[in-house]
Amino acid sequence: MPSRSIRLAVIPGDGIGPEVVAEGLKVLAAIGPASGLTFEQTHYDLGAARWHRTGETLPDSVLEELRGQDVILLGAVGDPSVPSGVLERGLLLRARFELDHYVNLRPVKLFPGVRTPLADVGPDDIDMIVVREGTEGPYTGVGGVLRKGTPHEIATQESVNTAFGVERVVRYAFEKAAARPRKKLTLVHKDNVLTFAGELYQRVVKQVGAEYPQVSVDYCHVDAATMFFVNQPQRFDVVVTDNLFGDIITDIGAAIAGGIGLAASGNVNPGGAAPSMFEPVHGSAPDIAGQGKADPTATILSVAMLLDHVGAADAARRVERAVSDDLSERAGLGARSTAQIGDAIAKRVSG
């Protein structure tokens, strides 16, 4: 079978980003022709160093090049030497918004053998997918400051939610739920306080839900949801929520499923009008950068999501299985370096 060629953009980024991305690519290489795919890689130098050198975060020209790629793998961006928000908004969020990544897909799954901070909870109890809206809500950047530096200063942030934007992400979540054994969808919002946005989400879930009678629908305020993540994670199958609530609950999700070192994510443009971008949920962790201490597992699991996205489901399952096998044996092993973990998983994948 001739292999299909995929244009892969790689953005290693800052801190531990390059280290974990190297292991992700190692695993991708190990899959090799077995995936039925070959990857033509282009690496993009974006992040703190470039910003210091040129003042650029994600220049228009690079954005245009990215649009011509099939899929993107990103490590992490951000550095203490750059003012907070500059790289996050200028690079990461800009990519999500410009490439219309309206689905931010974040599985929360406890693998066998992984230590969770929760007592009396096992892999059967934590297995959900959070479908976080990725292109609106409080992330739009709309807002401003008036009378800055005076006692009368006012700073605003606006959450913008559209029927168009809510409908498409809710529909995606129903599709996901319908394809899973439990077929349960939970809307997480705060509709008793954020009444305008909350009512829109509720109404859309009801309308779209009418097309999915096989999916049971639940609702949970975001504050209660965080509590249930900790004391009743079994409650959740597929969760759909807005951009900010999704950001918050997926970090608790990461915590209960064994830590941020294992949490993968996809910024997905489901229609394929622009490339989707896969990245670990964790940040650039400058404190441990360059020491070979970072856990590349989240990136490797993001590579599995990437493979799924480009249609290589078998290869994706193989990577997941390799990760799962590796995780189940970790408890018995001593500390391993970033590269050692990558090697071990790559070996399982090719073996």
Place this chain on the structure above:
Amino acid sequence: MPSRSIRLAVIPGDGIGPEVVAEGLKVLAAIGPASGLTFEQTHYDLGAARWHRTGETLPDSVLEELRGQDVILLGAVGDPSVPSGVLERGLLLRARFELDHYVNLRPVKLFPGVRTPLADVGPDDIDMIVVREGTEGPYTGVGGVLRKGTPHEIATQESVNTAFGVERVVRYAFEKAAARPRKKLTLVHKDNVLTFAGELYQRVVKQVGAEYPQVSVDYCHVDAATMFFVNQPQRFDVVVTDNLFGDIITDIGAAIAGGIGLAASGNVNPGGAAPSMFEPVHGSAPDIAGQGKADPTATILSVAMLLDHVGAADAARRVERAVSDDLSERAGLGARSTAQIGDAIAKRVSG
């Protein structure tokens, strides 16, 4: 010593509200003259029943009466028969805003003997106070809907933050931190995305912090904070945060400290220009209302906070100790009713 008279407004509310408030008042009665206080109670019929009867949530005339009280004890409001948000916004939030409860004080403390869902964590690991802003942020109700019901619908919610509002709550938090042994203050926000509001909070913390050199200051994005609540709760001493983030993280706080049945709170107007209001963090729990199943502990701990607020610190400590002793023996006891728990704690308080 002649006893000081305190005008106490009681709002039992809906669902389990009246049941838990009854136990709170029982404990207050048990303290009796020992507190140096007598409480003149006025009960207010507010909540779902009144709304169904009259359409009123918190009428102006009642609000004016409340202003004449010294302090308020509230049970819980909300019922499935009332559209989401009506009572929350019309009664609870209206009281918080009109009475300028700019400090929403929420201790997160694991009492000895209480079961936490976290593994390997004990009372020494969880002992913090969250100072949640109570009168601005995304809770203002500012926002709206355009083109409702059409494919072009837009719903907005605005977070409004003022130098005035941020400064006063941050100052309160520094005072709290300075008075505690660890003297550590953590600002929780999301300044890399909500750049306008986040920068205001950061700047104010820096400015006010200069007056408290003995307090060490830390910062944590809200998403990371939720993770640390679960896997490193030791990180936190006093937390200051905005209205919405505070709502969310205090529910995780409740979860890790043994559940929502134990979480107390105070809506505080520190200057005393209007009465402060104490309430359990939990809601009206209509599913278990009227069955004597609700845990009144959160309300009783809220009564302790109320006693502190009106200057009866010894009585407050006595109630806390009684609760702590009761909690340390609960594991060995079978299920007790709401009234049985109230009786047991009242007995310890008077004993």
